[in-house]
Amino acid sequence: MTRSLDSRPGTEPETAAPTALRQQLAELRGPEAAPHPLDARALAALAAIPGCRRRALLDGAGVDKAALARALGAQVTFGQSQFAFVRGHAFEARVKADGGAELVRLLCGQLREEPPEAGAVDVPDLSAAGPEGRTARTALALREATAAGRWALLDHPMLSLTVAGTPAFLEPDAVIVHPDGGRTIVEIKSFAMVDGAADAAKVGAAARQAAVYALALEALEGRVRPEVLLVCPKDFSNLPAAALVDVRRQLAATRRQLARLERVADIAAALPPGLSFATDLPAAELDAALGAVEAAYAPECLAACELAFHCRERAREEGAVTVLGRGLRAELGGLTTVEAVQGAALSGAGDAGDPVVAALRRAAGLRAEALSSAEELV
Incomplete structure (x- = not known):
C-alpha cells in the first residue's frame, strides 16, 4: 500500500524512521558497498536458523557474508559450485527451448491430464525496469493469464517477500498458470533423477527453496498449488524427468520460522554507534563488530551460511554447547x-x-x- 505525504502533524515520524533505518543499514555494510540481494536459497537458510540475530541483521542490511568471511580470514565453502551452476543453466535452457511446451507436458504427465496442443501455451513478456518494475509486471501477467483461461508459462518471474522488515526479491525458474487459474511453481535442478527418484537431501533442499517462492506467490491474487514441479536430468542424461513434490510441510515451517524473525530495526537499534561490517576494515575490528551481535551457531549452519566457520570457532572458544548440536543443547x-x-x-x-x-x-x-x-x- 502506498502512503501519500502531506503536511499534517504526525506524518513526519512515519517516513523518518524507515529513512533512518535505511541510512543505518547502509552504514553497517560500508559507504561503498551496494546491498547484497537476498534470494530464495538465503531465505531458506535464514528460516532454518530463525534465532540467529547476527544473520538476520547481516541479510537485512544486505551485507555480503562471503566477502565478510574472507576479510575475517575464515574458510568459505558454502554455495553452489561453478560447474553445477553452468550445468544447471544449460539444462534449464534446454528444457525451456520450446517456449514452455515441454514443461507443461511434464506437468500434465504428472497430473494425468491431456497436454495442450502445440502453440497453446502463452509465454508473456516479463521484462521491466528494476526489481520493483519486474514484480509489478509479474503480478499483471498472472492476472492476465488467469483471466485468459489458458495455459501460460512465466519464465523467471519476479516475486517480492518482506523478511524481517525488509523486502526481498525472488526469481523462481518458472511458474505455470493452469486454465483453471491454479499456479504451479517449477524448480529446475541439475542433479539426476535415477529410476524416478532423486537424492532425498537435494530434493528436501529444493522443496525448502520452493516453499519460499510459494510464500511470496501467495501474496498475489490466485490459488497456489501445494505441489511443486521438480524437473531434473533423467538417469544422468540431458533429457528431462519430472516429479511433483508436496511442499505443504515446508511452507508451514517457512511461514512459521520467518514470522519469528526479529525485525532488523529492533536489532539495529541495540547496536553501539559507529558499528560497521565494511570488508575493508581490519579483521580484528570486524571480529569485534560481529561479536556485538548475538549468533545462534549450530552444526547445521555449515551447510547454510558463509560465516559458519567463523561462528564455530568463536563458539568453541567460548565453550558453547551449541557446537555439539541443537538436540543436545535442548537436553x-x-x-x-x-x-x-x-x-x-x-x-x-x-x-x-x-x-x-x-x-x-x-x-x-x-x-x-x-x-x-x-x-x-x-
Whole structure:
C-alpha cells in the first residue's frame, strides 16, 4: 500500500524512521558497498536458523557474508559450485527451448491430464525496469493469464517477500498458470533423477527453496498449488524427468520460522554507534563488530551460511554447547557451556534438584563404574 505525504502533524515520524533505518543499514555494510540481494536459497537458510540475530541483521542490511568471511580470514565453502551452476543453466535452457511446451507436458504427465496442443501455451513478456518494475509486471501477467483461461508459462518471474522488515526479491525458474487459474511453481535442478527418484537431501533442499517462492506467490491474487514441479536430468542424461513434490510441510515451517524473525530495526537499534561490517576494515575490528551481535551457531549452519566457520570457532572458544548440536543443547537446559556441564557432572556444581544435573551425575557415575570394571578385567 502506498502512503501519500502531506503536511499534517504526525506524518513526519512515519517516513523518518524507515529513512533512518535505511541510512543505518547502509552504514553497517560500508559507504561503498551496494546491498547484497537476498534470494530464495538465503531465505531458506535464514528460516532454518530463525534465532540467529547476527544473520538476520547481516541479510537485512544486505551485507555480503562471503566477502565478510574472507576479510575475517575464515574458510568459505558454502554455495553452489561453478560447474553445477553452468550445468544447471544449460539444462534449464534446454528444457525451456520450446517456449514452455515441454514443461507443461511434464506437468500434465504428472497430473494425468491431456497436454495442450502445440502453440497453446502463452509465454508473456516479463521484462521491466528494476526489481520493483519486474514484480509489478509479474503480478499483471498472472492476472492476465488467469483471466485468459489458458495455459501460460512465466519464465523467471519476479516475486517480492518482506523478511524481517525488509523486502526481498525472488526469481523462481518458472511458474505455470493452469486454465483453471491454479499456479504451479517449477524448480529446475541439475542433479539426476535415477529410476524416478532423486537424492532425498537435494530434493528436501529444493522443496525448502520452493516453499519460499510459494510464500511470496501467495501474496498475489490466485490459488497456489501445494505441489511443486521438480524437473531434473533423467538417469544422468540431458533429457528431462519430472516429479511433483508436496511442499505443504515446508511452507508451514517457512511461514512459521520467518514470522519469528526479529525485525532488523529492533536489532539495529541495540547496536553501539559507529558499528560497521565494511570488508575493508581490519579483521580484528570486524571480529569485534560481529561479536556485538548475538549468533545462534549450530552444526547445521555449515551447510547454510558463509560465516559458519567463523561462528564455530568463536563458539568453541567460548565453550558453547551449541557446537555439539541443537538436540543436545535442548537436553542440557540452562547449562550453556561445556565447562558448566563438566562441573555439574564431575565437580558437584549446580542444583542437585535439577533433572539435567541429576542425569549428568548419574551418567558420570555409570561411566566411572564401567571404567573401573574394565580396569579390573585387565
